[in-house]
Amino acid sequence: SEEPLLQGKKVVVTAGGTVERIDPVRYITNDSSGKMGFAIAAAARQMGAEVVLVAGNTTEAPPEGITVERVQSGQDMYEAVLKHWQDSDIVVKSAAVADYRPKTAAPKKMKKQGETLTLELVKTIDILETLGKQKKGQFLIGFAAETDQLDTYAREKLVRKNCDLLVANDVTAAGAGFGTDTNIVHIYGPEGLVADLPLLSKDEVAKQLLELTARRMNGVLS
Numbered sequence: 090s091e092e093p094l095l096q097g098k099k100v101v102v103t104a105g106g107t108v109e110r111i112d113p114v115r116y117i118t119n120d121s122s123g124k125m126g127f128a129i130a131a132a133a134r135q136m137g138a139e140v141v142l143v144a145g146n147t148t149e150a151p152p153e154g155i156t157v158e159r160v161q162s163g164q165d166m167y168e169a170v171l172k173h174w175q176d177s178d179i180v181v182k183s184a185a186v187a188d189y190r191p192k193t194a195a196p197k198k199m200k201k202q203g204e205t206l207t208l209e210l211v212k213t214i215d216i217l218e219t220l221g222k223q224k225k226g227q228f229l230i231g232f233a234a235e236t237d238q239l240d241t242y243a244r245e246k247l248v249r250k251n252c253d254l255l256v257a258n259d260v261t262a263a264g265a266g267f268g269t270d271t272n273i274v275h276i277y278g279p280e281g282l283v284a285d286l287p288l289l290s291k292d293e294v295a296k297q298l299l300e301l302t303a304r305r306m307n308g309v310l311s
């Protein structure tokens with residue numbers, strides 16, 4: 090029998106939404122369930138890889154044989170990924186990381202005050218962009234969650250974040266994006282659109298994405 094496609098490779102996958110604290114009982118997050126990232130982690134494991142799954146907010150059960158590191162904020166996720174970055178072969182950023190967080194997290198529950206409340210938000214670190222700037226041989230896979238102009242934004246993100254592949258999904262399409270067991274993805278490489286996959290289970294999307302990745306790492310285009 091043939092050797093599994095990702096045998097001997099270390100794969101780091103991020104999944105789920107980040108949690109950005111306002112105070113001990115309140116936070117900012119998003120609709121990511123973690124299903125896409127967990128499916129990728131499980132598929133990578135099945136293909137023989139050593140897998141580290143860095144998970145934000147999710148209720149998904151950890152796949153068998155996989156180390157799961159639980160994190161809250163984007164900053165926590167960044168630090169967890171960095172620990173494994175140097176010796177990883179493939180990094181998949183399927184997590185939905187907050188672009189902004191509250192400037193300060195109140196140490197105690199905030200009291201109700203006037204008729205309006207203004208929260209000051211500050212930019213979070215862009216994990217994928219930071220990795221893209223310092224990658225040395227790692228195969229970097231980004232995601233793009235879009236509601237419009239998917240093709241334009243996907244190409245722009247692939248270039249700016251220096252990805253080897255970028256998986257774009259229209260999160261307004263039925264059966265695609267957040268929370269569903271299925272997805273519809275458009276995969277871009279540096280040369281442009283590589284694959285338009287139909288509606289598939291997230292497990293099948295994960296498998297096809299990693300097969301494409303393995304081929305590309307072996308120098309096979311498309």
Ligand code: PMT
Pocket residue numbers: 104105120121122123124125126163182183184185186187188213214215216217218230231232233234235246258260266267268269
């Ligand atoms: O978790 P599910 O419910 O299964 O849903 C799957 C999904 C919709 C979350 C997934 O398919 C997806 O699209 N993930 C990326 C979500 C996202 O944050 O997209 P973005 O277009 O805002 O970010 C682009 C890329 O930069 C992503 O790889 C993201 O992880 C990364 N990023 C973004 C901001 C930031 N501060 N740091 C980052 O690394």
